[in-house]
């Protein structure tokens with residue numbers, strides 16, 4: 301009898317659940333589903349396995365979307381997602397769906413309500429304050445930091461420039477971390493010289509733990525995660541280290557501002573984390589948010605942590621892919637080197653901001669690398685109300701949109717039959733004829749796009765030019781125009797081999 305009642309309750313609950321979501325089911329019917337969907341679980345079975353297998357499945361879903369006029373649907377249990385690659389439809393999606401998907405809540409545990417994953421109500425104000433801090437006039441001042449840090453990177457690489465294969469990932473990620481910490485907070489953390497830096501170790505570890513949580517359903521509910529107490533406590537410990545470090549910097553920054561106001565020199569304030577540079581993002585965020593009446597310490601920490609997390613691995617990944625691609629295509633690397641010889645006239649002087657504008661071929665190479673290997677291959681947004689797309693299809697409220705940057709960048713409708721070829725000259729002004737501006741969007745598009753894209757391009761070009769003036773990437777030529785690269789999804793898309801390559805010293809270096 302009890303069993304019958306339980307069954308009845310269950311059936312009733314299910315009927316009400318379906319009835320409430322009838323609009324979603326009705327609209328979803330008009331959009332083709334992925335070919336491997338299973339009843340009840342949808343495509344969930346395709347998103348298991350290691351980070352390489354998950355990335356592979358998401359790539360396959362993107363190709364399916366390309367072959368189905370730019371959109372397919374995929375259920376993850378009861379949650380409905382659309383994988384979209386049509387740039388015309390995506391322009392509308394990225395303008396009207398500004399709320400981030402719930403999966404981002406795991407990263408929010410690290411950076412709180414920092415702009416990147418904050419709810420729209422909080423994000424709007426934060427974005428307004430952050431945008432002026434990224435104006436070109438301010439960014440120009442950072443080129444010296446990138447240049448100095450790139451010199452350190454090049455020196456550190458000298459031990460590896462012996463033609464033997466090694467993983468360059470640690471070198472690149474510490475270069476970007478040092479650059480971001482100096483420009484964002486004004487501190488020299490010297491990650492490039494200090495492999496065991498607690499901040500760095502904690503950041504790397506906590507990002508691994510977050511990726512694991514995103515893709516393992518059984519780790520998602522907070523109460524379940526607490527059962528895995530060793531992971532949970534390690535997670536909290538890492539977040540604690542990162543917060544403590546950032547809080548200390550903010551405390552000292554506030555103190556230095558007070559000291560300055562009292563007409564004391566900055567050297568009067570003891571500061572053992574490093575030397576301050578004026579006009580770091582921290583200075584600018586304090587000023588632009590209203591000084592004393594602006595951001596409180598928690599808000600400041602959230603914003604600085606956002607910049608650190610958003611700006612470190614992304615740029616390192618882009619530099620890593622570009623170096624690997626240049627190793628695969630020696631003739632393209634030689635053209636980059638010729639341009640460097642022309643711009644620097646064979647001297648070994650450090651790069652200055654005026655050089656960046658002149659490195660036009662390098663810029664095309666970086667863009668082509670970002671097209672084929674976008675560090676952020678997918679963005680997920682929530683659909684809060686039904687939205688009619690230019691193609692006539694309607695996305696129902698309550699669903700999620702997976703914006704496949706990977707797919708958009710490889711769609712032959714927009715990039716031609718050679719979409720998968722590595723061809724930097726497709727970015728030549730006379731050849732680049734993008735039918736739609738969102739066909740190329742490694743930094744996303746619309747009101748919530750990446751605020752750091754100019755910063756990133758400057759940092760990436762500075763590091764690449766400094767390294768490539770001194771070293772040649774050798775040893776892995778690709779037989780055809782389509783570069784093969786094993787990739788994995790580890791918060792962003794990374795090379796599965798840890799960016800293994802070999803370097804040789806240039807004779808002039």
Ligand code: HEM
Nearest residue numbers: 415416610611614615618675676743744748749750752756
């Ligand atoms: C190659 C390097 C980079 C790539 C590919 C990249 C890509 C992206 C993407 C795809 C988004 C998401 C936008 C969306 O949801 O539509 C984003 C957001 C963001 N990025 Fe970047 N990024 C890079 C470097 C940087 C750097 C260096 C910084 C800062 C120093 C930065 C700061 C941010 C911030 C603050 C946001 C949040 C914007 C908002 O929600 O208003 N990024 N980035």
